[in-house]
Each structure stands twice: as C-alpha cells, then as structure tokens.
Amino acid sequence: MTEPPEAAAAATGAPAPPAPDGAGAGVLLSVTFRATAAGVVVSVLLILAILFGSRLLENFDSALLPYAVATVFLAFGVAYRYTVWISAPGARRLFRQGRRTFFSMANFRKAPTALPKMIATYLGFQKFLGARSHARWAAHQLIFWGCVLASLITFPLTWGWFTFTSGSGSGPGYEMRIWGFKIIGFDSLNVLGWLMFHGLDIAAVLVIPGACYFLWRRMKDRGAITGQRFAYDLVPLIALIVISVTGLLLTFSSIFLHGGGYEFLAILHMVSVVFTLIYLPFGKFFHIVQRPAAVGMQLFKYTGLQDQEIFTCRRCEEPIDTGPYVENLRGTMRDLSLDFDEWAEYCPRCKRVLRGSAYLSHVKKGFK
Secondary structure, eight states: OOHHHHHEEEEEEEEOOOOOOHHHHHHHHHHHHHHHHHHHHHHHHHHHHHHHHHTTTOOOOOOHHHHHHHHHHHHHHHHHHHHHHHHHHHHHHHHHHHHHHOOOHHHHHHHHHHHHHHIIIIIIIHHHHHOOHHHHHHHHHHHHHHHHHHHHHHHHHTTTTTEOOOOOSOSSSEHHHHEEEEEEEEESSSSHHHHTTTHHHHHHHHHHHHHHHHHHHHOHHHHHHHHIIIIIEEEEEEHHHHHHHHHHHHHHHHSTTTTTTTHHHHHHHHHHHHHHHGGGGGGGGGGHHHHHHHHHHHHHHHHHHTTTOOOEEEOOOEEEEEHHHHHHOOOOHTTTTTTGGGGEEEEEEEEHHHHHHHHHHHHHHOOO
C-alpha cells in the first residue's frame, strides 16, 4: 500500500504541521529540552562506562583520547536526534506500536520464531534490499558487516575495555583482556593472532568495494543523480572510503615502509574517523539507528497476517494490508491533521482512478 507523502515524511522524523504560534513554540521548546536532557544523560552514562570499564582509566590509551571524545559526542547526537525523531506524531505512533508488539508475550507464544527471524532477515541480511537489486544488496552487505566488525573492535579498544598485553613486552605471545579479565591467550604469529591484529584491515577490505559501488552508482544512475545531495548522500560514502583506505595504509606503512609516513597517516585517519562519528547522528548514517525500530513494525504486520486480519480495498476488494496496519496508518494521518485518512482504505490503483475521476468531473469539466 502506498502511503501519502505527508505520512511517509512523518515516519522518518519530519516535523508535524505547524501549530498556532504559542503552542508551536511550547512544543518545540519541550522537545528540545527532552532531547537535550536525553543526550546529556546518555553521554554521562557512556563517560561512566569508559571510566569504570577501563578500571579508572588504568587500561585507557591516551593516544585514543580523540576517538573516545568523538564517541561521547556521538552518544549525545544519537540520543538527541532519536528523541526528536520519536517526538513527531508519525514516528511516535510507529515507535509505540512497534515496542508494544516487540514485547508482547501473546505474540511470542503465537509465533516464537518470528522475532529472531525478523532480526536475522531484516536487520542482519536485509533481504528487502534484494528485491530492488542484487548488486545493491551485496554492496550494502559488504558495508554493513564491515562496519559492524570495525565497531566491535574500535569502540571497546577506544574505551579501554579491550587490552592486549604481552609478558615479554613484544610478543609473540599475547593475552586479550576485557575489563581487565583475561579472556584468551594467543600467538601473534599464527592464524588466530593474525586475525586478532588485522580485524580492522578485514573490515576495510569489506567496506571499500561496497562504498565504491554506491559512489559509482550515484555518479552514473540517472535516478540517483536527480535527487542526491552532496552532504547527505556523497559525504558518507567518501568518509567510509577515506577511513578504510587510510587504515589500510597504516598497516602498509608499518609492514613495508618501516613506519614511513605513519604519523601523517595516523592523523589523517583519526580526523576522518572523528568527523564521521560526529556526523553520523545528523546525516544519512542515522538510518542505522532508526532501522531497529522498524523491526517491531514488521513484526506488527507479520502477526496481523498470522491472524488473517487482511483489510481489502473499499472499491475493488483487493487485499491491501493487515487491518491493524491500515488502522495505524489512519491514526497517524489523523495525528497529523490530514483530512483524507479514509484514502488509506483504497488500494493504489483505485486511488489513481478516483483522483482521475475527480479531475474529470471538477477540473476538466470547466474547460468544455
């Protein structure tokens, strides 16, 4: 079912229709205050987690301080933007309905495997992208898993949660510790050791072809070129490529150039990472944070299908979607003060027919 542009915009965080001046200013102030408070709380919690997770900074590497500071700004930005997003009527309804379905014991008893399946297919393997293009799906998977691997390594190291220590000071035997507790010992010269110390290189090798594909597509595809914006669509891809390439060059410098140019590359890599982390909550990367909230909505639609609550078009009686989903869409349109929520009860084809009939009877009629 095709949602009206206004409802679709609201679901992605667009502002609600303007209210009277006084009420609008009050709502805006309230949302800003709550978003700022949420950002401050999350930032403080992260600082405390860094402090205690690194054993009062005993395991904290001061050379990684810029990265750690950037993650605090990232935490504030994500919490602020997320709070603003779910304050919009459409997004708030989406979030509440998804959360209610996500934690519903009735749904769990009815379909116990639905939630793990949704997480695996919708978040992990993103099968919905395969319906658009297999190449886009493959490129997105490369970027997704590369970024996941890099995040799992970089953030704990930056915060001082992960440490690698050697009894001899220079290896080859190392111990990996989490929060100061030994997890595993390994030899840096074997396969496990190589994977431990080159995990970020593997992540970079995954990200580069995926980001390059999307960059090439945005330069060649007419549809992508028409609506793209440099700061929103191209900068994230360029940032991913710069981070990955400079990270690989650091390894290349240390192995083949005996450290030649390492300091310059390290600063360039740090600047690109810090910029990307601060940019993430306010650009296209924010969909990474939004996507998990959609799992609850997908589960909401799935449970409606299981109950066979299918809503049919009022005109042609073709199935549209689940009854609860259609009613949720109508509720969103009413929240946005859109006076045509009954159009949600028609299929896309019938909407076009009805609009055409209205045009012929009310607009074109005047030109006879």
